[in-house]
Amino acid sequence: MDVYLISFLVIGIAALAMAWLPTWFKKVPFSYAMLFVVVGFLLFKLPIGLPEPDPLRENDLALRLSELCVIITLMGTGIKINRRFSFFSWQVPFRLVSWTMLLSIGALAWLAWQFLGFPVASAVLLAAAMAPTDPVLASDVQVGPPSEEIEDAPRFALTSEAGLNDGMAFPFTWLGIALATKGLAPENWLTHWLTYDLLYRIAVGVGVGYLMGRVLAYLLFKLPKKSRFPETQDGFVAISATLLVYALTEMLHGYGFIAVFLTGLTLKHQEKDYSYHRELHDFTDQIERILLVIVLILLGGSLSRGLLDALTWQGALVGVGFLLVVRPLAGYIGLLGIKVKTREKWAISFFGIRGIGSIFYISFALSKASFTNPEEIWAVAGFTILLSIVLHGVLATPVMQYLDKVRKPSDYIDPRKAKEDLTKEKTDSSVPAPESA
Numbered sequence: 132m133d134v135y136l137i138s139f140l141v142i143g144i145a146a147l148a149m150a151w152l153p154t155w156f157k158k159v160p161f162s163y164a165m166l167f168v169v170v171g172f173l174l175f176k177l178p179i180g181l182p183e184p185d186p187l188r189e190n191d192l193a194l195r196l197s198e199l200c201v202i203i204t205l206m207g208t209g210i211k212i213n214r215r216f217s218f219f220s221w222q223v224p225f226r227l228v229s230w231t232m233l234l235s236i237g238a239l240a241w242l243a244w245q246f247l248g249f250p251v252a253s254a255v256l257l258a259a260a261m262a263p264t265d266p267v268l269a270s271d272v273q274v275g276p277p278s279e280e281i282e283d284a285p286r287f288a289l290t291s292e293a294g295l296n297d298g299m300a301f302p303f304t305w306l307g308i309a310l311a312t313k314g315l316a317p318e319n320w321l322t323h324w325l326t327y328d329l330l331y332r333i334a335v336g337v338g339v340g341y342l343m344g345r346v347l348a349y350l351l352f353k354l355p356k357k358s359r360f361p362e363t364q365d366g367f368v369a370i371s372a373t374l375l376v377y378a379l380t381e382m383l384h385g386y387g388f389i390a391v392f393l394t395g396l397t398l399k400h401q402e403k404d405y406s407y408h409r410e411l412h413d414f415t416d417q418i419e420r421i422l423l424v425i426v427l428i429l430l431g432g433s434l435s436r437g438l439l440d441a442l443t444w445q446g447a448l449v450g451v452g453f454l455l456v457v458r459p460l461a462g463y464i465g466l467l468g469i470k471v472k473t474r475e476k477w478a479i480s481f482f483g484i485r486g487i488g489s490i491f492y493i494s495f496a497l498s499k500a501s502f503t504n505p506e507e508i509w510a511v512a513g514f515t516i517l518l519s520i521v522l523h524g525v526l527a528t529p530v531m532q533y534l535d536k537v538r539k540p541s542d543y544i545d546p547r548k549a550k551e552d553l554t555k556e557k558t559d560s561s562v563p564a565p566e567s568a
Contacts, residue, residue: 145424162524171431184432194494200422206373207415208294209395224291231465256307263300265486266293271527277408298389311500335385344397352402366414442510450515485519
């Protein structure tokens with residue numbers, strides 16, 4: 132049988148099913164991601180000559196496919212966030228991508244080094260790859276398409292975190308690469324890592340993302356009103372912008388993940404044309420679904436072909452501990468002092484879903500440096516991703532339904548009102564109280 136045509140057949144059937152599966156699975160404790168991993172696992176057990184899905188042997192395929200999937204998802208994630216940016220209204224995601232991420236990376240790196248016997252470079256890489264919340268697989272706990280101004284705390288937090296931290300994990304991936312290529316002595320890598328991999332690359336990502344968002348908003352919304360420049364309502368503009376911004380940022384050696392997300396976010400808030408924002412988001416969502424189908428089937432196939440062969444019981448225990456203990460505790464600690472209800476803090480802390488972004492980071496690092504135990508890195512990561520897909524896939528729907536049920540209307544946060552209240556509070560506090568008689 133022609134493997135090329137078989138691949139088309141499988142992708143076609145799976146992608147067609149995605150037209151209905153998100154709706155069917157919306158209210159049940161089961162995710163379509165779980166289904167496609169099982170389909171991939173069974174499919175690659177058949178003797179029909181399907182291509183090798185092993186990410187170690189096909190590192191470049193795993194790298195490019197996961198990269199494309201993540202950047203398209205990040206554009207859609209930026210477009211669907213309704214809350215305008217301010218340090219006050221975005222304090223929860225900032226805590227998650229700083230304190231929570233650092234605690235998660237430090238704890239997992241220590242566990243991999245001490246408990247699994249990983250070299251320091253491998254431990255740092257594993258921790259950096261597993262720390263960020265995945266924007267691709269976390270749709271069940273994220274805000275919906277562009278439509279509403281008011282967002283509840285867990286959905287906004289997990290959506291904005293997924294958009295931000297896939298780029299913020301990159302410096303620590305480069306740290307793992309630096310340790311693998313230059314050794315542990317800080318004088319060999321610390322200055323370059325701090326100034327270039329951390330500060331410069333993030334600054335370029337932020338700058339290009341914001342500027343390109345403003346430029347695209349001008350071309351799409353303002354210029355047609357001022358001149359005869361043609362107006363467009365085509366959704367594929369989102370994909371075109373994604374590729375353009377990502378390529379430009381990477382050519383300038385910045386972090387393209389950050390740039391793409393900020394472009395979508397900036398574009399969204401330059402114009403309140405929700406019908407076109409919805410068109411842009413829906414187009415990215417449709418492309419994302421096709422790519423996600425392919426990645427999940429290949430992940431299931433890699434599991435059937437021995438991705439977990441190098442997994443030990445210690446590695447499995449670390450994966451379980453990371454999902455059930457490290458991330459929830461790191462998330463809750465990071466949110467201390469934030470005025471969010473305790474049950475919602477625990478939900479935000481627990482649903483730090485692992486997935487496609489983790490695949491990208493490991494593939495990227497392995498393409499840049501030689502690590503002594505790539506099989507073990509992939510085994511622990513693959514097990515953790517699989518466990519996350521199952522655990523979070525089962526619990527996401529009932530937990531979010533419970534939170535929606537017990538949440539009062541006053542628990543929803545209107546970012547505009549919150550900012551007005553904060554301004555009023557500061558103004559009132561600056562006015563001296565009248566002296567008593």
